[in-house]
Structures are given as structure tokens and as C-alpha cells.
Amino acid sequence: MNQTSTQYQNFHKTRIAPTPSGFLHFGNILSFAVTAFIARETGARILLRIDDIDRLRTNQEYVQDIFDTLNFLQIPWDEGPRNTDEFEDRYSQVHRISQYNKAIENLRVNGLLYACNCSRKQLHEHNPVGIHHCNCREHQIPLSTENVNWRLIADNNQVSVKKLSGEVIKTDLPAEMHNVIIRKKDGMPSYQLTSVVDDLFLGIDLVIRGEDLWTSTLVQHQLATALGEDKFSKIAFYHHPLLMEAPGKKLSKSAGATSIRYLRQSGHSAAGVYKAIADTMGINxxxxxxxxxxxxxxxAIK
Structure with a gap:
């Protein structure tokens, strides 16, 4: 992809949306930099949205690392929290639980949910390639049953996605993403549900994310349709290639040599970090x- 600013349409708002489940690494920074660059080229404001709905995996040290890393690397954002206290007081996803529950209730009232008591181990044993298939929908397990996932009933698995260029493409949802989980066994909303609700509520019209989240984009379009949210189809999506640790293995959040925290504490400068990322990508x-x-x-992405 090699476009100048005159080839982009204008957008209102995009977001940087890290999950505080590990220290930020090279791959995160690449995504943030691409997001910030496209935002400035298209006139979009940048929102910092920290996805902390999974409180069991959320660590306050990781939340602090997000602010430390963004400030250290001088990556800009226009809206959202500026520190951990502000985040917890006003911006954490826990403050939007009522909105997530309202969306779940919408699906329940319209008969678009079914209860599934299959464990991951059971699903893997019966479907080692990862395709979700069970008979829970046919068994009509009551949604009030304890310790069950609520899954989406969606028989139409074709979705349309608007690209950065404005082109709309139609594609089928992969089989392994059918009947996505909407509410987890602990009663909390799933990532897919919260992401759709947040993007709509926060006025996002441009989403920039790694190509590993392409299937999530498809699921989220299907879910938005089930919710009757036509505005979601107006959001433009751009999926960039990932920075790989090795062929077929993307970088993971860790305290290792590619975490920004490690490099910062080792005395590296922000410029040195950017150069190291560029070197990893083979950028001269x-x-x-x-x-x-x-x-x-x-x-470099063409």
C-alpha cells in the first residue's frame, strides 16, 4: 500500500486499543504508529481505549506500561485517559457494563442467543481444527443455566466490510468463527461484543488493526447486523501485516527483548526503539x- 494523503478520504475518529495483559512490544508500536500516521493523514482524532473487560487478566502494571510507553515514544492521542487514575475513574470498560448488558438483552429478546455448556477441551476433542460445532442449540439449554456461554444465532455468515479506500468487499465468515460467544460463563460480555458496542458508542469511523484480527472484524460486522446497528457498516477497516518473531509466529506480550519496558529500562532512547523496529521490518x-x-x-506494505 503506497498512498498519499490526497488518496485517503477524511475520517472523524480512530482508536488505539491495547489490552493490558502484558507489556507492550514492537508489534504494538508498529500498529500504533500506523494508526497515528493514517489518523493524521485523514484528519481523524485518536482515542485511547484500553480494553480491560477481562479483569482476571488485567494487571495494573500493564495498564501503567501503556501510558509509560506511549509517553516515552511520544505517540499522540487526542481523547481518553492520560494516566491510570483517570482511566480507572472514567474510562475503564467496567463503566460501560450497562451498555454491554443492554446489547446482550437486545439479542436475547430477539431470540438470537443460545446456551452452550461445551468446554474448550470438549470442542477441541471433537473438532481439532478449531471449528465450533456442538448440539447445544438443538438441546435448547435454558439461558438461565449456570456456567454456560451464550452464543450468537446467526445463520447468514456472509458479511460486507468497508476498506480504507472506501471499497466494500463481501466475504464469508470462516467456519471456526460461527456462533461466536457473546456472554461468557462468568456472566461477563465477550471481547467481540464490547468492541462493537464501544466503537459505536465512542463514534469510531476508522479501525486500524493487525491482519490477525481480520476474522474478528468479520464477526463484529455479523454481530452489529444482529444488533440492528447499521452504522457499524459505515466504519472503514484497514488491516496491516504483523511484525513476526519467526516465520508463522507473531510477537507476544512479554518482558523480553522486544518489550518497550525492557528497552526503556535498559537505557535505549525512543529513536533507538523506532530504529530497531524498522530494522526488524527490513526498512532502510x-x-x-x-x-x-x-x-x-x-x-513497505504493497
């Missing part, structure tokens, strides 16, 4: 800030 030439990394990355 000076790259010392988020704008140069975002621009160089987009130039």
Missing part, C-alpha cells in the same frame, strides 16, 4: 519517530 533509511515509522511501514 532513518526512522526515529512514530511518523517516520508509520510512513515507512505503509510504503
Amino acid at each position: 533509511g532513518p526512522v526515529i519517530n512514530w511518523k517516520e515509522l508509520g510512513e515507512a511501514a505503509l510504503r
